[in-house]
Amino acid sequence: MPSIPTPLLAYLRLRARVVSRQLRELGWWRLVLLGALLLAFAGGALRQAAQHPRGQWAVPLVLLGLVWSAHRRRPDLVFLRAAGPDFRLGLAAEYALLALPVAGALLALGAGVGAGLLTLILPSLAALAGPARERTPRLRRPRSLFRSEAFEWVSGMRGVGGGLWWLALLAGALWQHATPLGPVLALAGWLLVVLSCYGTPEPATMLLLAARRPESFLRRRLVLALGYAALTAAPFGWLLATSPAGPGAAGGAAGLLLVLTGLLILIKYAFYPNGFLIRFSQGIVIGFVLSQPGNPVYPPLLAALLGGLLWQSRRRLGQFRYDEGGRE
Incomplete structure (x- = not known):
């Protein structure tokens, strides 16, 4: 039986230590809560996919897309x-273990x-993928429709092509x-676009420049x-309200969109400045809510999450x- 190369074992041990440190930083109660959401979301999605003759083949493609996107942001x-010429072998082994x-x-x-x-x-x-290309800053950019203070919407929408989406x-x-499904899926898609804008933490200097109390800054x-x-x-909500679903469904969908945006x-700021934990937690929460609409556990779960x-x-x-109120 061939032995595992020593550099590969050293890399996997290093990654295991990094992940364990990140999980300790996450905290046991947040780990339990997010782990329960992840199991509910992933278990339900995998159960439906495994029972579908074509859906089961979508799982490796979706997983590849998720790993590919996370890999390019590393x-x-x-x-x-x-560090070495064989670093891709370690990355491939790491991703295979995650997919196991x-x-x-x-x-x-x-x-x-x-x-x-x-x-x-x-x-x-x-x-095999390389890192994401850094955008070359331009001296002149078209004026944004959003206030510069809402920098997530300004830079984020430019980065993902939010206007086109x-x-x-x-x-x-x-x-x-003519069917309620169209506006509902459009709202869900727009939520995912907004999610991509809030997944990257801003530099700490931007928080320091605000010089506000945490309550006023968050507000x-x-x-x-x-x-x-x-x-x-609003346009998606109007289309949903004038569809067979009616104004009640439109109000519920709009309210859920605002709650999830909040x-x-x-x-983002609960796990600041750890980008991995931010994106991991956001993805679990949004994926769980969108995959199981109408779940009766939503109200108490959302209340616990918000608090x-x-x-x-x-x-x-x-x-x-x-x-003067800050910490040294």
């Missing part, structure tokens, strides 16, 4: 490239062996206006985010103040 890619529980669950739920093996192997191909989703909602961030979310989602803000994240975000932001 801040240590430049270091790993300089998903492949095992898919097989246990009744999927075919081919789909399970593809789920195990395909994410390793993400190791908004027009495309609106066109799709208009096309499927301002929430007012801007919820205001722009309401304005941009959760994105609170999660815990509000407390943690205020506590975290209190460490980034240079005024």
Whole structure:
């Protein structure tokens, strides 16, 4: 039996220590809460996919897309490239180990062996990708429709092409206006676009320049985010209200959109400045809510999340103040 190369073992041990440190930083109660959400979300999605003859083949493709996107955002890619010529082998092994529980669950739920093996192997191909290109700053940019203080909306929408996505989703909602599913899917798609804007933490200097109390800083961030979310989602809400679903469904969908947008803000500052924990937590919460609409556990769960994240975000932001109320 061939032995595992020593550099590969050293890399995997290093990654295990980094992940364990990040989990300890997450805290046991947040780990339990997010772990329960992850199991509920992933378990339900895998159960439905495994029982569908074509859906099971979508699992390896979706997993590859997720791993590919996370791989290109890794801040240590430049270091790993300089550390040794075989760094891609370690990355491929790491991604295969991450995919192993998903492949095992898919097989246990009744999927075919081919789909399970593809789920195990395909994410390793993400190791071939390079880091995301850094955008070259331009001296002149077109004037944004959003206030510069709402920098997530200004830079984020430019980065993901938010205006084009908004027009495309609106066109799709208009096309499927006769059924409630079109506007609902458009709202969900727009929420994912907004999610991409709030997944990257800003530099700490931007927090220091604000020089506000955590309560006022959070209040301002929430007012801007919820205001722009309401304005941009208003056409989708109107289409849903005039569809067979009616105004009641439109009000419920709009309210859920605003609650989830607020959760994105609170999660961002509750785990600031750890980008991995921010994106991981945001993805679990949004994925769980969108995958199981109408779940009766939503009201108490959202209330617990809002309370815990509000407390943690205020506590975290209190460490980034240079005024007389801040910490040394």
